[in-house]
Amino acid sequence: PLTIYRKDYTPPGFWVETVEMGFDLDPEATHVATRMTLKRNPASQNKSLLLYGEALRLVQLRMNGKALTKRAYTLGPGTLEINNPPDHVTLEIETVTHPNLNTSLMGLYVSDGNFFTQCEAEGFRKITYFPDRPDVMAKYKVMLRADKEKYPVLLSNGNLIEEGDLGDGRHYAVWEDPFKKPSYLFALVAGKLVCQEEKYTLHSGREVLLQVWVEEGNLDKTQHAMDSLKRSIRWDEERFGLELDLDRFMIVAVGDFNMGAMENKGLNIFNTKYVLANPRIATDTDYANIESVVGHEYFHNWTGNRVTCRDWFQLSLKEGLTVFRDQEFSADMIGTDSARAVKRIEDVRVLRQAQFPEDAGPMAHPVRPDSYVEINNFYTVTVYEKGAEVVRMYQTLFGRDGFRKGMDLYFQRHDGCAVECDDFRRAMADANGRDLSQFELWYCQSGTPHLKVDTHYDEVAKTYAITLTQSCPATPGQAQKQPYHIPVAVGLLDGSGRDLPLHLGGVEIDGPAPTTMVLELTQQRQSFEFRNVPVHPVPSILRGFSAPVVLEIDYSDAELAFLMAHDSDPFNRWEAGQRLAMRRLLALADAVQKDHALSDSELQETALGKAYHKILSDRMLDPAFCELALTLPSETVVAEQVDVVDPHAIHAVRQFMRRSLAAAMRVEWEVAYQANRTPGSYSPDAAAAGKRALKNLALSYLMELDEPQMHLLAQGQYDQANNMTDRIAALSALVNSSAAGRDEALARFYAEFEQEALVIDKWFALQAMARTTDVAKVRDLMAHTAFTLKNPNRARSLIFSFCNGNPAQFHAVDGSGYEFWADQVIALNAINPQVAARLARSLDRWRKYAPALQEKMQAALKRVAATKSLSKDVLEVVTKSLA
Ligand code: BAL
Ligand code: ZN
Structure with missing residues (x-):
């Protein structure tokens, strides 16, 4: 093609x-x-x-x-x-x-x-x-x-x-x-269709008509989308001075939709998944996603519609920017600093889970790609999420006010026009009087940069030097990379965990010394020297994840535990915990591969065990933050850290660690479970959602003990839940246990929600990702009367969830998972090339696996590639994978 x-x-x-x-x-x-x-x-x-x-x-x-x-x-x-x-x-x-x-x-x-x-x-x-x-x-x-x-x-x-x-x-x-x-x-x-409609008055006093259109019977599920729309309108007025330019703004929900939603002028069309919600059918995550997608599509009215793309290579001009805007919107809606940090951590998790692997695989491409066969294949996490990180870096460099100036200039220059990513960069540069030519590399180079940190404390001179060295691995078509312009936010902690005031050599600052500074790395290697550093500090680097890079820094376990306990930057507190956990997971995986028996007898004595204990026992911490801090890195994220992936070993050690943590902190988990109940009527607000998240994490850890008493706890939660978050968490816990009531609970759930397509999607997804679900079980589920390949949500709920969300079973040693994958890519190709091509991406990283698995993956990829009448969508993906 x-x-x-x-x-x-x-x-x-x-x-x-x-x-x-x-x-x-x-x-x-x-x-x-x-x-x-x-x-x-x-x-x-x-x-x-x-x-x-x-x-x-x-x-x-x-x-x-x-x-x-x-x-x-x-x-x-x-x-x-x-x-x-x-x-x-x-x-x-x-x-x-x-x-x-x-x-x-x-x-x-x-x-x-x-x-x-x-x-x-x-x-x-x-x-x-x-x-x-x-x-x-x-x-x-x-x-x-x-x-x-x-x-x-x-x-x-x-x-x-x-x-x-x-x-x-x-x-x-x-x-x-x-x-x-x-x-x-x-x-x-x-x-x-029927609609919920409201008149809404803009800041300017102009009245507009807002409508949310759905099929009859869904009018009880539109209020949250309507509220989210009103909040989006207000936020864009307040934060960016951008007003709705139409007299009428419509959202329509449809059950068959390839994407999440679409920003058509004045008539946004949405996947039902991102519109319909009430406590009976929607989880806290659904509520949050609806708010962010409604915001995203609404914000496109300016960033995408009023100023659009010259050509599709510029897609990130509107998508990266609009994702950044929806991230900021969601963060502003939850308000508190701690909640903002939680949102930031969640966004970075998505980046690491999906974009880092993409950037390291055969489909790696720059935020502004140089070529494509099928543009639909480039609606990617790189264009969207990495693109949003690139936009965020302008704000990190220039502050909120500087960013706003850049936005104002961008609209002043380009309203009504179709422009390029370079035009946005130029507006940011000109509005802030800065040369951003090197910054263009973020748009042209693919791959995730690595940032190595070396430090030196001079006790006599009281100086502390941070040396940053950057590199970027080769990616398809790009063997050599030039150094990026990287904003690196840093802080220094003293022995009691307090931030030290920062005095950077050569930089004079009016007023009190800051405790976080953004260092600008522009060369391959650069040193920054801090003066008047009274004690040997513990550095906190890349605060708030100030750039989309892999940070390489040698912390001791004790330093990580210290940062986890004290860093004033919540992102880096979380990050320290992830590093500690990753370190242990990798050590255990190594042991498994050497056939050593796993032992957890000393877990409580390790830095990790102590740090987790401290977090879980700290009643002052935000529950949403605790939940993130106590969740182990996913199997996919662990897989990215090793040279040769053994999905079974990774699964085994992660499960082992979950059981160990469950047993070691049993009492604390039980206390957390009880302390974070949310009695009374349901509200999806961030505080209540955070409590539920921690409570349900506690439940999932306790269920690792697989004891009758815990089965009863889950069963009780399932029976008494007044909202889908608690319902589905309990069901998931039951399904992943040996509880006697698990099949009955699944059957009851289906019977109760048979008429709610979005809930039946959850029912399929939960089973697809269950530990005991193998290929044969997924094939059985495909034969269920409620299953169809034609509906993208349903196909995603079962097939994608299995291929992407159940690595231990998908990578069955006999290759049956890959055969299943090939069958489904081929079947979907004849129905919906876009959805098929998405599924085709599941084998992207095949070269990272052990040779026996590689061979079987390659065979499956070749079978798909040899299929007659292959769409260019699928052909592009499998050809690039095999190249
Ligand atoms: N423009 C495609 C859907 C979205 O990103 O909003
Ligand atoms: Zn978009």
Whole structure:
């Protein structure tokens, strides 16, 4: 398949000015009549008019009022090129699509009898022929016509300007979007839907209409999304001075959706998973995710829609920035410093769990990629989460005010335009009077940089030197790397754990000396000397995870325990605990591989045992922080730390350590369980959610003891829970134990929630990740009446959860997991290439495993690669994996 390169970008031959569309909606065959006016782009070398189209039947094509003969245009695979057009063109195109056959969920499709669209990145071309590229922005007016009874609600972008009856049992609605937009932001929705609506007054006094549309029967699950939307609107006004520019803002929930949600102008379309919530069906995590995704899509209205991407290589321009904005929003909503730190830790966990492996594997790519075969494969954790870290570094360098200045300048310069990542960097640099040319490397180089720390204390001179050395491993296509510009936030602790005031050589600061300073590393190796350091300090480096790097620093166990107990930076307190735990897990894994018996007799005496004990016994600590601090690094994160992965050894030692910690702190866990109950009515607020998290962590540790008394505790929690968080935690604990009631609990759960698709997804996911679930069990579950590959959420809940979330079983030594994986990638490829390509990523890291497993993974990858009619989505992933 064709590779597309960033360096080959050329401006479009024509600009589109206006687009008028008429849809005759019919699931079998929808007719789309499009009239657009275009004018030649004098700055372009492209003389012809190039339109894109896929899976379309072209019924009519007229230019400036005349039907075009076959000789006047060239219909290629995926393109329609008009030869020698005049400078001003009016095109009229009629196409037919088949929404009910569209299982790719791109373009126009049907879900549960209703019509929806998804156009990012290149779905609009499945609706009509169009210059479907993000730098072509136009104003749209859209008429929807459909059967009145089947499709009473007709929605599109912008404002409803007309609606009425067509007499023949059908009706129509006309929508006009006052803003120019790229085609990827087009949307329509038609069907039987109901909405919760509210009028909302902006800071400026203007009143807007907010709506959350769902299927009938789900109106009791929209309040949280509506509240999140109102909070998002307020936050963007207050933090960035950005106001909603529309009179009407709609969110629509759909059960069949490839992504989490989509920021179509004024008509956001959401996966139900990120809209529907009430205490009965949604967990604390669901509530938090809904708030952040509602925020994310809303924030795109400025960062993405008002200022969009010139081309898809610039995707992180809007995604990295908008993820950063949603992270900040969520942190601001929970308010306290401790809660902000909890959010930061959670975000970094995602980065390490998913992005670091991506950056070290065959699909590694820069935040701004240089090439792609299928752009849908680049909606990645690198573009999103690492992209957000890159944006966060501007704020770390310039502070909140400096960052805001950069944002203001960015909008001042580029509102209404399609621009590049470089334009954002330039706005940040210019607004803050800084040269950020080296900073561009964060956008062009792939791979996770390593940052090595060496320190030296001069007792006589009372100076403390920190020497930072950076390196970055080779990644596909990038053997050599240049040094990055890395902000490194540091602090120094004295013997009692207090922050020392910092005096950096050569830097004069007005006012009291700070206790955290951001060192800017720009060379491969650089030393920073602190003066007036009265005692040999313990350094706290990379506070708040000030840059997305791997920090290499030699701490003793005692120093880590000290940092875990005292560091004023909560991120580094957590980090110290993770390091201690990782150290022990790796030592145990080594022992297992050498066939040594594991012993935990002295755990209480180790730095780790003591530190965990101290955290769990500290009643003053934020429970949400405790939960994170007492959760061991995941098997995936441990796997990234070793040269040759033995998933069974890693699983065994992690389980061993969990059992040891359960036994060693049994009483403390029981106390924590009781102390963190949240009686009374349910609230998803951060404080209550944090208590539940710690209580349920305690439950899961206690269940490692696998004693009847603990089974009763879990069973009791399951029976009495008034919310899904406690319900699912108890069920998970039961399912991963030998409790007699576990099968019955699973059956009861299913019977109770049979009608709630999102809860049945949890039911599948929980079983997919259960310790005893092997491939045969997953194949059984696939035969369940509630299972279907066609629904992405359901496919993800069972298949992805197993392949990505149950490493010990997935990597069965007989290779049956990989055969299962290949079967499902091939099956999904025929239904939905995007979802298939995501699953294809599960074997990314195959070269890291022991040779016997590698061989079987390679065979599975080759089987997929050799499949006929493979989509370019899947082909790109498996080809790069095998390369
Ligand atoms: N733009 C695709 C979905 C999202 O990132 O919001
Ligand atoms: Zn986004």
